[in-house]
Amino acid sequence: MALATVPRRMLATRIMPETAESSVFHDGLGERRVAVEPSGELVQVLCLPDAAMALPEFEFALRERVARWSSLRHGSYVRVCRVDRLRVPAMRFALVSEYVQGPRLSDLLRVAYQREVVVDVAAAVSLTRQLLAATAVLHEHAPDVANGLIAPERLIVTPQGRVAIAEQALCTAIEQLRDRPEQLWRRFRIATNPATDTRRFTHRTDVLNIGLVTLSLLLGRPLADEDFPQRIPQLLDTARERSPLGHDRPLSLRFRDWLTRALQLDAELGQARVQFAHRRAPAAVSPATSVVGTAARAEAS
Numbered sequence: 001m002a003l004a005t006v007p008r009r010m011l012a013t014r015i016m017p018e019t020a021e022s023s024v025f026h027d028g029l030g031e032r033r034v035a036v037e038p039s040g041e042l043v044q045v046l047c048l049p050d051a052a053m054a055l056p057e058f059e060f061a062l063r064e065r066v067a068r069w070s071s072l073r074h075g076s077y078v079r080v081c082r083v084d085r086l087r088v089p090a091m092r093f094a095l096v097s098e099y100v101q102g103p104r105l106s107d108l109l110r111v112a113y114q115r116e117v118v119v120d121v122a123a124a125v126s127l128t129r130q131l132l133a134a135t136a137v138l139h140e141h142a143p144d145v146a147n148g149l150i151a152p153e154r155l156i157v158t159p160q161g162r163v164a165i166a167e168q169a170l171c172t173a174i175e176q177l178r179d180r181p182e183q184l185w186r187r188f189r190i191a192t193n194p195a196t197d198t199r200r201f202t203h204r205t206d207v208l209n210i211g212l213v214t215l216s217l218l219l220g221r222p223l224a225d226e227d228f229p230q231r232i233p234q235l236l237d238t239a240r241e242r243s244p245l246g247h248d249r250p251l252s253l254r255f256r257d258w259l260t261r262a263l264q265l266d267a268e269l270g271q272a273r274v275q276f277a278h279r280r281a282p283a284a285v286s287p288a289t290s291v292v293g294t295a296a297r298a299e300a301s
Contacts, residue, residue, distance in 0.1 A: 025104050027153045028187040029167065034099055042099035043081060046167060047092055055176055059083075059093065062173035066095065068145075069169040076134035078156065078166040100164045105213070106152035106189075106222050113221035121241040124217035130163045131155075131210050139203050146171060148201030150209040151189040152216060171201050186225050193264050204264070211262030215239060218251070232263055 024044070025032040033045045052058045062083055069080040079098040086094045105127075112119060131150065138145060148171035156164040174188065184190040191212055196204045215232070216223050218239040227235060236259065240248045251259070260266060 025107070025153075027106070028189070029153075029170065044078075044097045044099045044166075045084075045086075046095040046097070047086060048095065050092070051177065052093055052173070058173050058176045061176050062093070062095070062170065065172050066169045074134065074137065076130060076137075076163065076165055077168060078164050080169045095167065095169065097166065100156050100158060100166070102156045102158040102164070104153055105155040105157055105163075108157060109152055109216060109220070109222045118220050118242045119217050120244050120246075121218075122244050124214060126161070127155075127157075127163055127217060128210065128214045131165070131213060134163075134165060135206050135210065139206070146201045146203050147206050147209075148174065149188070149190055150206055150213065151191075152213060152222060153189055155213070175200055185228050189223075191228055196264075207262050208264050211259055211264075214259060215263065233265055236260065236263065236265070 022034050023031055024034055028049075030047045030049050033047065035043050035045045037043055052062075066080050066083050069077075070082070072079070078100050081096040081098065084094045084096055086092050109119075111117075135147065135150070138147065147165065147168045149167055150165065154166045154168075156166055158164060174184075174190070179187065181192045181194055184192055190201075190205075191208050192201070192205055193208055196202060212223060212228070212232075215235060218241070219235060220242075223235075236256070239251055239259075241251055241255070242248055250256075
């Protein structure tokens with residue numbers, strides 16, 4: 001599943017034909033629509049914001065990364081098809097991906113919070129394990145590539161309970177916006193650690209964002225603007241496991257230990273990561289050893 005480098009001549013511009021469309025989701029990255037291709041195939045179209053169009057480097061970075069991601073065939077990632085320009089709105093960039101049925105995790109968390117439905121720990125762990133396994137595969141086979149955008153807004157939960165990671169090809173393009181960490185969080189729900197992600201998204205960025213997804217699941221709600229980074233230690237202290245039988249209990253020591261490191265709250269983060277990679281991980285998040293170890297090695301190289 002290696003992501004091949006694609007020659008520049010293949011990054012051609014296309015104009016997406018007018019199709020029957022319906023809006024399905026909207027966040028700081030733009031509006032998602034479901035469209036019908038001339039072949040009859042359903043696709044998802046992400047209409048990118050105007051700010052992206054003002055930067056030539058954004059377009060090239062997007063097209064280059066999309067071309068690389070188009071070779072990826074993995075069940076945990078939504079397949080990226082191409083970059084188009086839309087006729088309406090006038091010539092705006094659009095990221096075209098395969099259509100995957102299911103709501104965004106952010107919508108599910110919002111509804112759960114409004115209805116006071118608590119996510120049980122088994123469901124939270126299942127989703128976290130899927131994210132860790134998919135990210136470990138990516139980091140192992142493409143050491144120079146990070147997702148960078150892992151968040152409930154980019155996770156589709158299918159009717160079969162599978163998690164599909166969407167819009168991963170936007171990583172290097174979003175870097176071109178040169179947003180400050182607080183802007184990245186408030187606009188896109190991208191969390192970065194200023195100590196390690198000063199110029200680009202890295203494997204550590206992915207680990208941090210998976211930790212935030214897990215914390216959000218344990219809290220049973222989406223994280224708010226003011227939650228990151230100031231309130232994360234406090235929120236971790238209040239997090240509880242809800243058993244399948246409906247009983248609340250404190251996080252197990254091993255689960256909390258892993259989550260503390262994923263959230264990068266340890267004062268000696270780098271060394272803790274390396275050490276953690278060689279210890280027996282909690283059964284609930286066993287794929288974490290691969291992701292955390294790979295992230296630490298990538299940063300050290």
